Ligand SMILES: NC(=O)c1ccc[n+]([C@@H]2O[C@H](COP(=O)([O-])OP(=O)(O)OC[C@H]3O[C@@H](n4cnc5c(N)ncnc54)[C@H](O)[C@@H]3O)[C@@H](O)[C@H]2O)c1
């Protein structure tokens with residue numbers, strides 16, 4: 001049995017590929033390297049450079065390897081970019097996922113794990129950690145593009161009972177491999193923790209806080225930051241569960257603790273020992289005020305036990321990876 005990892009040269013995908021290899025899995029990666037890196041793919045994995053919607057390439061992969069599971073990370077990931085260029089997101093995240101799901105069903109692949117997101121919730125009505133059953137109100141084209149894929153998976157799994165999926169709704173993924181092999185490497189990132197680490201190390205002159213008038217304790221947006229290695233491990237648990245006959249599942253992946261933008265910046269300043277310049281700026285379109293996970297379902301259904309629920313550890317690993325990158 002072999003696992004096909006789309007987007008396995010990217011940030012979360014490359015960490016998951018390393019975890020799969022360490023668990024003794026055979027791994028094939030499909031990645032067009034638009035934001036990923038060939039060097040990030042564990043050497044034991046076989047890399048196909050190409051697009052997830054390339055039917056001929058998918059047929060070649062399916063006929064050359066005994067794929068029983070697809071973990072589908074490939075996609076476009078930046079909320080502000082999705083506001084500026086929504087059709088890119090509906091194409092790369094929704095339309096191309098449809099093509100991949102269709103090919104998987106055609107090839108009788110049984111298990112499909114999908115990278116979904118907390119962005120499907122928008123700002124939850126209640127300030128309590130959000131459950132999977134909460135109403136879904138994405139506030140950006142990115143969130144909508146991911147929700148549409150979840151809906152396709154739900155309907156496809158209903159129509160094809162032999163096809164099962166797990167949609168993991170990631171909260172804000174951060175940090176890097178504690179063994180130092182991979183980390184978040186794409187230049188021009190918009191993610192808060194990555195931008196803050198770049199600023200702390202002098203790669204950017206300053207950082208802007210987008211919005212200080214949100215209905216949150218300090219007026220800045222609140223997010224649930226999860227260490228990338230814990231998230232990678234949740235995928236392995238999802239694969240195990242599906243192989244043992246577990247049916248389709250949607251589960252949050254976060255820690256259940258919210259940090260405001262200012263709290264994150266304080267932590268980066270403390271850990272790095274740098275007092276970098278922070279500018280207060282207007283709100284960024286597409287941002288939800290506050291979203292924090294209730295991850296009980298992932299813990300009970302997947303038997304997922306997070307190991308790195310500690311913002312300082314997340315920041316330390318993110319900083320140590322950032323130091324290895326020249327730009
Ligand atoms: N980073 C986060 O905080 C976060 C949170 C929630 C969900 N996600 C989801 O997790 C997944 C991985 O995100 P990431 O942060 O690792 O991003 P990333 O940009 O580092 O990785 C995406 C990978 O997919 C590849 N790719 C993109 N489009 C492709 C295509 N059409 N065909 C083949 N390969 C393609 C890229 O080259 C890259 O290697 C995404 O689907 C993203 O939406 C990320």
Ligand SMILES: O=c1ccn([C@@H]2O[C@H](COP(=O)(O)OP(=O)(O)O[C@H]3O[C@H](CO)[C@@H](O)[C@H](O)[C@H]3O)[C@@H](O)[C@H]2O)c(=O)[nH]1
Pocket residue numbers: 077078079116117118119170171172173190191192193195207208209210211221222223261284287
């Ligand atoms: O320079 C910056 C960058 C970000 N922020 C703020 O920090 C918060 C977090 O932003 P960011 O790190 O960009 O994450 P999100 O917009 O919450 O989206 C991330 O988290 C989602 C899950 O919650 C994923 O689906 C997305 O792929 C991923 O980009 C938001 O309030 C931003 O406005 C700033 O104030 N300044």
